[in-house]
Amino acid sequence: MSKTLYDKIWDDHLVHTQDDGTSLLYVDRHLVHEVTSPQAFEGLRNSNRKVRQPNLTLAVADHNVPTSDRSKGIYDEESKLQVETLEKNCEEFGIKLFGMNDKRQGIVHIIGPEQGFTQPGSIIVCGDSHTATHGAFGSLAFGIGTSEVEHVLATQTLVQKKSKNFRIKVDGKLSIGVTSKDVILQIIGKIGTAGGTGYVIEYAGSLISSLSVEQRMTICNMTIEGGARAGLIEPDQKIFDYLNGRPMAPKKENWDKALDYWSKLKSDNDADFDKEVTLEGKDIVPMVTWGTSPQDVISIDGRIPNPENEADEDRKNSIERSLKYMGLKPGTAIKDVKIDKVFIGSCTNGRIEDLRDAAKIIKNKKVAQHVYAMVVPGSGLVKQQAEQEGLDKVFKDSGFDWREPGCSMCLAMNADKLKPEERCASTSNRNFEGRQGRGGRTHLVSPGMAAAAAISGSLDDVRKFQN
Amino acid sequence: MQKFKTIKSIPAYLPIVNIDTDMIIPKQFLKTIKRTGLGKNLFYEMRYNEKGTLINDFILNTSPFNNSKILIAGKNFGCGSSREHAPWALLDFGITCVISSSYADIFYNNCFKNGILPIVLPEAKIKELSEYSKRKEEIIVNLEEQKITFGNNEIEFEIDRFKKKCLIEGLDDIALSLEKNPKITEFEKKLSSKRPWIFND
Ligand code: SF4
Numbered sequence: 252m253s254k255t256l257y258d259k260i261w262d263d264h265l266v267h268t269q270d271d272g273t274s275l276l277y278v279d280r281h282l283v284h285e286v287t288s289p290q291a292f293e294g295l296r297n298s299n300r301k302v303r304q305p306n307l308t309l310a311v312a313d314h315n316v317p318t319s320d321r322s323k324g325i326y327d328e329e330s331k332l333q334v335e336t337l338e339k340n341c342e343e344f345g346i347k348l349f350g351m352n353d354k355r356q357g358i359v360h361i362i363g364p365e366q367g368f369t370q371p372g373s374i375i376v377c378g379d380s381h382t383a384t385h386g387a388f389g390s391l392a393f394g395i396g397t398s399e400v401e402h403v404l405a406t407q408t409l410v411q412k413k414s415k416n417f418r419i420k421v422d423g424k425l426s427i428g429v430t431s432k433d434v435i436l437q438i439i440g441k442i443g444t445a446g447g448t449g450y451v452i453e454y455a456g457s458l459i460s461s462l463s464v465e466q467r468m469t470i471c472n473m474t475i476e477g478g479a480r481a482g483l484i485e486p487d488q489k490i491f492d493y494l495n496g497r498p499m500a501p502k503k504e505n506w507d508k509a510l511d512y513w514s515k516l517k518s519d520n521d522a523d524f525d526k527e528v529t530l531e532g533k534d535i536v537p538m539v540t541w542g543t544s545p546q547d548v549i550s551i552d553g554r555i556p557n558p559e560n561e562a563d564e565d566r567k568n569s570i571e572r573s574l575k576y577m578g579l580k581p582g583t584a585i586k587d588v589k590i591d592k593v594f595i596g597s598c599t600n601g602r603i604e605d606l607r608d609a610a611k612i613i614k615n616k617k618v619a620q621h622v623y624a625m626v627v628p629g630s631g632l633v634k635q636q637a638e639q640e641g642l643d644k645v646f647k648d649s650g651f652d653w654r655e656p657g658c659s660m661c662l663a664m665n666a667d668k669l670k671p672e673e674r675c676a677s678t679s680n681r682n683f684e685g686r687q688g689r690g691g692r693t694h695l696v697s698p699g700m701a702a703a704a705a706i707s708g709s710l711d712d713v714r715k716f717q718n
Numbered sequence: 719m720q721k722f723k724t725i726k727s728i729p730a731y732l733p734i735v736n737i738d739t740d741m742i743i744p745k746q747f748l749k750t751i752k753r754t755g756l757g758k759n760l761f762y763e764m765r766y767n768e769k770g771t772l773i774n775d776f777i778l779n780t781s782p783f784n785n786s787k788i789l790i791a792g793k794n795f796g797c798g799s800s801r802e803h804a805p806w807a808l809l810d811f812g813i814t815c816v817i818s819s820s821y822a823d824i825f826y827n828n829c830f831k832n833g834i835l836p837i838v839l840p841e842a843k844i845k846e847l848s849e850y851s852k853r854k855e856e857i858i859v860n861l862e863e864q865k866i867t868f869g870n871n872e873i874e875f876e877i878d879r880f881k882k883k884c885l886i887e888g889l890d891d892i893a894l895s896l897e898k899n900p901k902i903t904e905f906e907k908k909l910s911s912k913r914p915w916i917f918n919d
Contacts, residue, residue: 266905267898273880275898277905279916287801289751300892303902306917315749329749336751373916380800380824394824396802398831398891406895408902412878414823444736445794448823478797480823501915509915544736565735565792572734662799664745671768683740683798685763 253519255416256485257451260391260516264374266408275408279373280390283310283346283400284359285337286664287378291401292340303407305345309368309499312337313358314664316351318627318654325351330665344404357630357656360384360598364468365632367497371486371513376403381598381680382481383474387467388494389486389516391451394475415525417450417479418518421458423532428714430608431466432600432678432697434458434530435473436538440548442528447479450526453518454484458532464493465604472599473680476545485517537713539585540682540695542573547682549585551700551712557581576684577692578672585710588694592675593624593705594687595651595698597661600678601629605698606637609678610645612702612716618650619708625652625667627659651705663688676704720833721888725815725859727787730777731848735792739804739825742796748803756803757810778811782854790817790848793841796825805832815859817866819844830881831891835861837875847873861886 254262266275281304288310295302302308315330325331334351341348349356355366360381363369369385375392376382378400385392395409403409419438425431439446452474459467467484474482491510494500501509536550547570549556555574558581561567574581579588595601595609606628618624626646628634634656637643643653660667661679669675669691678701682693696704699713706716747759765776777783789808795818796804805828808816816829817837829836837859839847850857850868857868861882866873884891895902910917 267901269880271878271880273878275895275901277902277909279913286748290753290802293751298892327749333749333751370915372913378800378802380798394800396800396805396824396828396831398802398828402892402895405892406899406902407906408895408898410891410895444797445820445822448794448820475798478794478822501918505915505918509913512913568733569735662740662745664748681738681740681798683738685744686740689744689763689768 253522255518255522255524256389256453256483256516257391257416260372260374261413272412274411274413276374276411278376278403278407278409279307280368280375281308281403282359282363282377283308284314284379285312285333286314287397288340288400289333289336290397291404292344294401295404300405302344302346302404307407308346310337310341310346310348311356311359311362312351314658314662316657317665318657318659318667321351321655354631354635357633358598358601358658360472361601361629361633364388365630367494367500370494371490372516376409380475381472384468384472384598386471386474386481386483387464388490389483391481391483393480414451414480415449417447417452417526418524419452419454419528420456421454421530421532422456423458424461425458425532425535428537428699428717429535430697430699431462431469433535433538435470436540436548436695437530437535439473439477439545442477444476444544444546445478447474447477450479452479452482454482459484460487463604464489465602468602469599473545476680486513537697537700539700539710541577541579541585542570543576543682543684545680545682545695547573551585551710553585555579555581555583555585586712587709589674589709590622590676590704591673592669593622593701594660594675594677594679595701596627596629596659597679598629599680600698601627601633603633603636605678606642609698609702610642612699612713613649613651613705614645616649616706618705622705622708624650624705625654627654628656630656660687662686676701676710719888719890722833722835722861722885725787726856728782728854728856729788729790729847729851730783730786731790731851732777733792733848736794736797737791738798739796739801740798742804743801743807748801753806754810756807757812760807760811785812787812788815788817788857788859789813790844790851793819795821797822800824802828805829805834809834817844817847830885833885833888835859835885839873839875843873
């Protein structure tokens with residue numbers, strides 16, 4: 252029977268299947284961070300259990316770490332305790348950890364690929380919903396809860412029921428100024444935040460294969476915002492080249508064996524998908540969110556929708572609620588919306604190509620007077636690379652703040668956050684109420700669009716700034 | 719895990735769709751290293767004003783709903799972040815059953831790991847139940863028989879057989895999986911010859 256890539260990875264990891272289809276899957280790679288793991292380690296200790304495969308586990312502190320000067324440690328007592336707890340747990344259970352002052356430290360979904368820990372055809376989990384990012388390598392990667400983190404630590408397996416197959420095909424080419432962030436925002440706008448619930452998404456089509464490895468990560472990253480736990484892309488030569496030589500990538504004869512296995516990872520031509528959606532590259536334009544759900548997107552030329560035009564009662568209520576929270580009026584051109592802050596970073600858009608994209612726009616220009624703008628590189632290595640290329644200087648010269656790596660204002664768990672009613676153009680992935688700080692208003696955009704907004708002081712079209 | 723018993727309670731209805739886990743428990747409470755104590759911060763930004771005082775007309779702040787064990791909510795409940803702090807907060811508040819027309823996958827799974835029953839009902843039934851909830855009368859959720867009783871009415875619901883068994887018997891997932899240890903070991907043996915690079919990084 253013909254199979255999808257998801258079917259194949261699933262089958263290759265089956266340890267056991269019950270009559271009702273509930274399966275035990277082997278986990279090849281487990282990423283751990285400080286927020287969703289303390290209770291899992293505590294659980295292990297309470298029941299006298301060990302970590303089954305410490306070598307398949309990699310830990311990093313990212314959510315809580317300060318992104319300003321770290322020499323004095325963490326100021327916030329609770330954050331500090333959580334980061335120290337991770338350190339202690341890793342030591343006790345023999346898990347490799349990138350500590351706060353390690354230059355390899357960074358956002359968990361950035362360091363996995365960077366180290367070559369993320370590999371095609373593997374099952375990768377983490378107590379974090381954006382684990383889907385790693386699907387860009389043709390792996391089955393998804394977020395799990397803390398009880399499941401404990402389960403994986405103890406057994407290196409996970410109990411799962413199989414999802415359905417959903418293919419999203421994007422053909423054609425990206426227009427100038429349009430990025431993979433716009434592609435995924437447009438997809439979420441089309442399928443809705445629950446459109447992928449119960450499915451694993453495979454992204455396919457000529458536009459998807461034309462994307463760089465990092466651009467693919469941006470797409471897979473936001474799969475969860477479309478409701479699907481995992482999104483993946485068939486791995487190709489770009490992926491293999493990216494991994495070759497990374498510290499944790501296979502070496503020597505193992506590399507050859509891996510390459511042989513990886514090259515076969517693709518959906519059969521006649522494989523069946525339970526659901527399919529198609530998009531054309533030429534229809535994709537720079538996008539921006541106006542509301543409090545990632546599906547609330549419009550093109551940068553668009554206007555804020557009017558709830559009165561909605562037939563569906565639920566939808567109408569939720570638009571009204573969003574507009575009230577966002578402080579926006581129906582019919583306003585989104586380009587007329589003034590912003591207070593700009594955040595460039597996160598596991599969606601905190602990689603080197605993202606920083607290059609933004610720097611290209613901001614070069615020799617100034618951040619608008621009333622705007623505070625910050626760049627938070629996704630990892631220590633991204634930061635180092637950017638500094639070698641002089642990007643830090645470009646950002647600083649134009650008035651951006653240049654920070655230490657971490658999650659930062661993507662979820663505002665550390666000191667970086669919006670004040671009530673402050674409005675932010677952000678390259679992160681969630682515009683939920685309160686996500687970037689209580690009462691804060693988030694507009695999700697691509698790095699280039701964030702840079703354009705920083706210059707104009709209001710949401711703006713990046714295409715205006717193309718040199 | 720606590721065994722799931724039949725619940726009798728006045729349900730609280732929250733008529734909002736896409737309630738995300740950031741709304742259920744905001745990030746400032748994720749700094750804890752414990753599973754307990756989150757109940758007082760459940761739905762924090764809807765329950766408390768900027769000064770931290772209770773907002774009186776929020777449903778879970780009003781009697782009798784402040785003692786509800788059952789929460790009825792709009793579709794796509796629990797979307798967003800995977801934080802298990804969301805079910806922990808619900809549980810700590812006293813809610814052991816959620817009723818909605820759909821859930822985000824990770825949240826749905828997380829409920830079962832914590833002895834919370836997430837029931838899926840068609841929109842029409844949700845309407846019926848939420849209407850009924852205005853009477854402030856108790857309803858009964860019986861998992862064994864997969865039915866909800868309210869007044870003289872009954873609604874049946876579907877649930878995965880295995881998940882039901884785990885809830886009713888309060889089974890420990892990890893212990894169950896560890897019983898398969900020989901199979902895991904056998905899988906690992908095969909893995910080291912089939913995909914040797916997995917172990918040799
Ligand atoms: S950057 Fe944001 S979305 Fe990504 S892992 Fe950190 S908090 Fe989560």
